Amino acid sequence: MEKTTTFPLRYTVFVLSLAGFILSLIISISVGAGAIFPIIFGALSALGIYDLRQRKHTVSRNYPIVAHIRYLLESFGPEIRQYFIQSDTEERPFSREQRAIVYQRAKNVLDKRPFGSQLSMYEEGFEWINHSMTPNTITESDFRVVIGKQCAKPYSASVFNISAMSFGALSANAIKSLNTGARMGGFYHDTGEGSISRYHKQPGGDLVWEIGSGYFGCRNKDGTFNADMFRENANLDQVKMIEVKLSQGAKPGHGGILPGAKVTAEIAEARGVSIGEDCVSPSSHSAFSNPVELLEFIDHLRELSGGKPVGFKLAIGHPWEWFAIVKAMLETGRKPDFIVVDGGEGGTGAAPLEFINRLGTPMTEALLLVHNTLVGTNLREDIAIGAAGKITSAFNIARTLALGADWCNSARGYMFSLGCIQALSCHTGHCPSGVATQDPRRGEKLDVELKSQRVYNFHKNTLDALKHLLEASGLRHTSELGPEHIIRRVSKTEVHSYLDLFHFLEPGELLAGETGHAVFDRYWPHVTADSFDAPEFMLKLRETKLR
Numbered sequence: 001m002e003k004t005t006t007f008p009l010r011y012t013v014f015v016l017s018l019a020g021f022i023l024s025l026i027i028s029i030s031v032g033a034g035a036i037f038p039i040i041f042g043a044l045s046a047l048g049i050y051d052l053r054q055r056k057h058t059v060s061r062n063y064p065i066v067a068h069i070r071y072l073l074e075s076f077g078p079e080i081r082q083y084f085i086q087s088d089t090e091e092r093p094f095s096r097e098q099r100a101i102v103y104q105r106a107k108n109v110l111d112k113r114p115f116g117s118q119l120s121m122y123e124e125g126f127e128w129i130n131h132s133m134t135p136n137t138i139t140e141s142d143f144r145v146v147i148g149k150q151c152a153k154p155y156s157a158s159v160f161n162i163s164a165m166s167f168g169a170l171s172a173n174a175i176k177s178l179n180t181g182a183r184m185g186g187f188y189h190d191t192g193e194g195s196i197s198r199y200h201k202q203p204g205g206d207l208v209w210e211i212g213s214g215y216f217g218c219r220n221k222d223g224t225f226n227a228d229m230f231r232e233n234a235n236l237d238q239v240k241m242i243e244v245k246l247s248q249g250a251k252p253g254h255g256g257i258l259p260g261a262k263v264t265a266e267i268a269e270a271r272g273v274s275i276g277e278d279c280v281s282p283s284s285h286s287a288f289s290n291p292v293e294l295l296e297f298i299d300h301l302r303e304l305s306g307g308k309p310v311g312f313k314l315a316i317g318h319p320w321e322w323f324a325i326v327k328a329m330l331e332t333g334r335k336p337d338f339i340v341v342d343g344g345e346g347g348t349g350a351a352p353l354e355f356i357n358r359l360g361t362p363m364t365e366a367l368l369l370v371h372n373t374l375v376g377t378n379l380r381e382d383i384a385i386g387a388a389g390k391i392t393s394a395f396n397i398a399r400t401l402a403l404g405a406d407w408c409n410s411a412r413g414y415m416f417s418l419g420c421i422q423a424l425s426c427h428t429g430h431c432p433s434g435v436a437t438q439d440p441r442r443g444e445k446l447d448v449e450l451k452s453q454r455v456y457n458f459h460k461n462t463l464d465a466l467k468h469l470l471e472a473s474g475l476r477h478t479s480e481l482g483p484e485h486i487i488r489r490v491s492k493t494e495v496h497s498y499l500d501l502f503h504f505l506e507p508g509e510l511l512a513g514e515t516g517h518a519v520f521d522r523y524w525p526h527v528t529a530d531s532f533d534a535p536e537f538m539l540k541l542r543e544t545k546l547r
């Protein structure tokens with residue numbers, strides 16, 4: 001692994017303390033000065049040594065002594081924020097309250113709250129789940145969904161898994177901890193487009209292998225798809241499903257490059273590239289160029305994998321392009337086994353501001369579109385739907401399943417369980433918690449044994465909380481959640497259930513004709529299965545502009 005040779009500035013206080021201790025001790029002994037300075041510097045040096053040797057707090061290991069200033073400020077930070085700056089629900093992208101519940105569940109400490117809700121229940125957008133007069137008792141919280149029922153090797157997935165994040169974006173110890181937690185809890189770990197590294201393999205947890213446009217782990221020298229390499233990796237027992245990445249909510253339509261300087265031996269080994277060579281993910285795939293070819297590619301991958309479920313992940317952009325894929329399914333009879341919908345509110349290691357803020361349909365609308373199109377074309381029974389987009393609590397899972405998903409994934413939720421403090425420095429390599437960095441001296445401080453347990457706890461305690469929500473709602477399984485269960489306030493005086501708020505299609509309705517829903521009625525009749533192009537009438541509209 002790449003070693004940094006310069007002296008890390010973050011150790012400065014520790015080194016100065018050691019120097020101060022030695023110097024003040026010499027002066028104290030030689031001229032008989034008092035012991036006050038040796039005691040102060042000695043105590044600081046001892047604290048620094050303790051910080052470096054302990055394994056519980058990665059931030060302290062990376063920032064000996066200095067980290068305590070952060071802990072000190074943090075200990076009265078809530079009070080300062082409460083009185084002067086912001087509330088527990090304001091911080092972005094994840095509020096203190098959202099993060100706190102993950103930390104507590106990951107640490108297996110009390111996640112109860114006193115006195116009553118701090119949320120503004122009369123503010124527009126407030127949501128809740130309705131309870132029942134006849135609550136249930138559910139014995140097991142390990143809710144599962146079978147994906148690829150029609151495949152030779154279907155997969156029984158947990159309803160809450162680790163979303164795609166590559167080795168390269170995350171440190172080796174972060175990957176090991178996530179995969180070990182996944183193994184302990186029986187849920188899946190998506191590799192991200194950086195493919196399967198040795199750190200994914202060591203723990204042996206279930207993997208979903210993501211294939212991005214760079215075809216890492218299954219590519220020829222020129223960056224095109226290599227079927228033999230794919231077959232070899234896809235047939236690993238640990239790989240349970242294959243996910244073709246079409247796009248990601250935080251940066252749809254944006255390729256990526258991992259500069260050669262960052263391509264270490266381990267990254268090169270996982271991705272099938274040379275050490276030091278730029279790792280380029282183009283903005284689109286070379287293995288297919290239209291909807292029919294995409295489905296042919298998926299069928300080809302399923303065959304090469306020996307019958308494992310194969311699907312794709314996408315953020316919704318132009319609706320006609322998504323409709324074209326569905327039309328291709330109807331015309332060819334070829335279908336993905338699953339689709340993962342990523343919301344525009346999703347995260348990334350690094351992306352331009354406009355991409356993060358202004359591209360990618362938010363998860364609620366994207367999921368509704370995908371679910372409704374499949375219901376309206378009678379395809380929903382054959383295709384499972386997963387969803388991701390700031391899902392960190394049991395209520396987040398419940399509302400996403402109520403909108404139409406079968407299961408949920410979380411990326412940043414699991415990062416918090418690893419100790420991520422939302423320092424927003426994933427793109428700098430200086431992640432203080434050792435999660436999103438390739439600096440071995442930072443990443444190595446993340447204790448795999450402890451953090452694996454936390455990943456496991458977060459999953460388990462979140463699903464236990466989901467079980468309690470279902471019990472209170474009189475339901476027995478996550479599959480029973482529907483739009484009638486979730487209510488949203490739309491004004492000071494009005495609330496609606498999702499059932500009334502959103503348009504849900506009847507099975508087969510889209511095939512029968514008009515749906516009364518603008519996006520379907522405007523575009524569906526005009527798209528064709530063999531092209532992602534905009535419908536003809538829209539191209540005509542464009543001609544009305546200046547040229």
Ligand SMILES: Cc1cc2nc3c(=O)[nH]c(=O)nc-3n(C[C@H](O)[C@H](O)[C@H](O)COP(=O)(O)O)c2cc1C
Nearest residue numbers: 163164165192193346347348349389390410411412
């Ligand atoms: C550090 C980081 C790296 C990511 N890398 C990938 C990736 O390689 N492939 C991918 O499809 N999505 C990637 N994502 C997106 C997540 O898998 C996920 O879809 C998105 O963040 C929404 O989930 P969240 O809101 O729970 O974070 C990444 C996200 C983060 C935060």
